[in-house]
Amino acid sequence: MPRITHRAGALLLPLVLLIVAACSAGPSERPAVAYRGSQQQVPPAPAPPEPAPLPPLGPPAQQALGWQDCTERTRLEIGVSTLPEGMSFSCSRLLTSLSPPGAISSGTSRISLLSVGSGSIPLVVVNDIRGVPGTAFTARLALKLPPEMLETFRIIGMDRRGSGRSDPATCFPPAARETIVGFDPRATERAALDRLLDSVRSASQECLLELEKRAQAYDTWRTAADLEELRIELGVPRLHAIGRGEGSRVLATYAQRYPRSVGRMVFDGAPDPTLDALGRTKKQAREAERTFDAFAAQCTAGNACPLGPDPRRTVEDLIERTRATPLPGAGSPVTAGTIVRAILLGLTDPDRWHELVQALDAADRGDGTMLGRMVAPLLHGDAAHPPGLDSRVITRCNDTTLRVPPQRGVGIATELVDRFPLFGGVLAQQLVQCSLWPVPQRSLPVPSNPALPPIPVITTATDPLTPALGSEHMADRLAAGITVTWQGTGHGALGRSRCATLNASGFLVHGALPAENTACPA
Template structure:
């Protein structure tokens, strides 16, 4: 074949590539052309909605709730409160809206308020932590004077928690079994015993709660917030959501965009990952936070010796077969891990956690039992945390993991996250026998919201910092603040973060995106 044929083909190749490139190019950025009465006209391309400005604080509103003084009860629950701080409590009635009875039934949410200001600021915490009223009262003691003089701080027990129609439905034996389960179990026979406990828990809760069971979720709690706004008589809802509660606020923003005021997300779940991925990231974050705890421990010459991680790993291994004695209970390996996870949530409690672990190493489980007690036992008027956490988290995800997959996750995560991976894999298995919700929670995507600061914490045992940064990226109006500290939540703990949040909430000053605060 003549060599010139190849030269012709080579000469035509650039032209061919140009044609192909032209045919496969993306959408043209040139404005569309229209014709009217034979004349060519330029049609401007549709513009995406612009972010809303920072909403004004607004007037105090016409509060229609019935508030009663509850200072004495709150002081008894929390202990050392400032002497001049007072609290009042109320109850919000909203529509239950169960899947089988849409727009019917009643939900009752416990409320608390404090502060000298008159503009409401709602404070929300994690579904698996202390009740929202307790969390709000505690956080109020850590807020700067300008916030307490501007706002009335309002806390709400979310559905199924605290005194809000509490979901106290898991039998005590199953509750102890789930929380205390072997965190290093990976074989199918052992995990089947966990699944049996979870199945009994779900059956009892379904019998006990009936149609209310599937109404305890974040989607419907967002409507409780809208009802709260209406009862407070304000045009916009201003709020802080810590950790998992950030997802409640983004759901509220998707459902009721016209009601969004000044929102702050203090740590947030990763919106780019499903429930399995989020749980995996929590295990990773808890491991990182434990490393920070161990380094702090060594720096303080705490009683855990030269290698805190090894000491704790040995403790977990021993308690797999021989639980520790404690007043009225025993502390198995699972409760050891859960106590550590809870104890890591606040830097101020790290010395107490180290002392409890040291005592456990000597055979005394009382300290670890006290730290983990809220998960499994009634605390005053508040039910165990496990029940509301399990129900809401399972109602919030459509993911259901079969037993075989649970074993694979446990084996993988125990190897990669030796202290917290097994407990995280077990959490994924919680929902296997629970009803599947009708639809997943909406992704945060609205572009017409006002700026929303999102705070990431470098060492947070419950929220991976990178996940919070993904939330800031995913939110079209997200503004990222980074805290290089440790613990769950930065507002009230980091002076730098707290000052930025205060300026935003009080003055409407939007923080600089990417602001970094030292630990």
């Protein structure tokens, strides 16, 4: 049965002095309790509301938004030679309000959309802000979904505000972007971290000048509002959706803000709602190290591993060498920071680990070109795909109230580099990147509505971005969170685990609830 979390508030029974005067008596102010003999009888607390029933799929979407065919453009973008017979893609844009919470008006924003599938029921996919744009992710996911999902739903991917083909939040000076991405991953001295802060200061000032009041409108809170505007434009009573990784936090925020609009939702990995940004960073660093160990074990399990019998030692030596002498690459030099970020990106998809092995092997022999290409989307862009770093940093800083002063930054960097030598420094720097950004007006809500419908939360045993334990905590906080555990590796299970994908499809299409604590083999 689904997990149901009960929360009962404390019942306060005030003690009332009844003062009886000899000549008069005031009105009774007794508390609402009854007495039998000498024992006080307290009325039982009301039972918490039951979770909402599973919503029906509902009516089809209205023919709105002016969809236009974009099949060939999308095929080239996702890098496939042919598409399954009958598969096509359509693209559109949604006009939404850009105003940050509390502001009167800051204009509008165009959100890029992609749809695929022959069904008539909308199913929206929300990807991580730190991943590929949502439209491209949805197109790739559609290639791996069961036919019944494509026949039932019109699957709609959305580029998060500020990213992909949506109106971009591109404001970092190129030099600051290069410094932030390539910064020394093992820097722990105050003087070194101050150089990072100089680049962060330059980037923050440039963004605040260029974006003005819009700068704080790129966040999860407003992205949830984008989803509600999309639901209204589609003309459907409830939003059915899939959230991947940090995109699940968008859906959790949506559920808190618009509980009556919640349809069937699946969270494929989710950030831990019980931890602050520092706590989540430490857990992510630990899981990233574990994922690298799985990557190294796979490399050494088969034929001769190009990284030698101890890939971790090989990579650590490579990082240490390039701290002083960057590698040549295609364009920019490939620094130690570039290498670590490339590894972290590569670990998210085990299907491409062979490419990561080749890139690290080439770097160990003095050529950083392949690793440089892996992080290029963070640094460089074009009219259709802006540099990814800007929207990632802006959204992350708008989503947390944590601001790390310089001296505390030294302590955090030292702790994480010592505990997690490969990834601790880079992840600590993400906290420092928000130091000079305005503090948001509100914290993101923690899931707490006791009357939401059941929501399956899929966890991946070794996930370098959203650790499994944090996803379990998200399921615990939902009114009826159902945990489906995939004993696999990488970021996200849908489309990679047949078991997890079929459980999600059965729930979304047929309303079949997965059994609590379903375990899917690796």
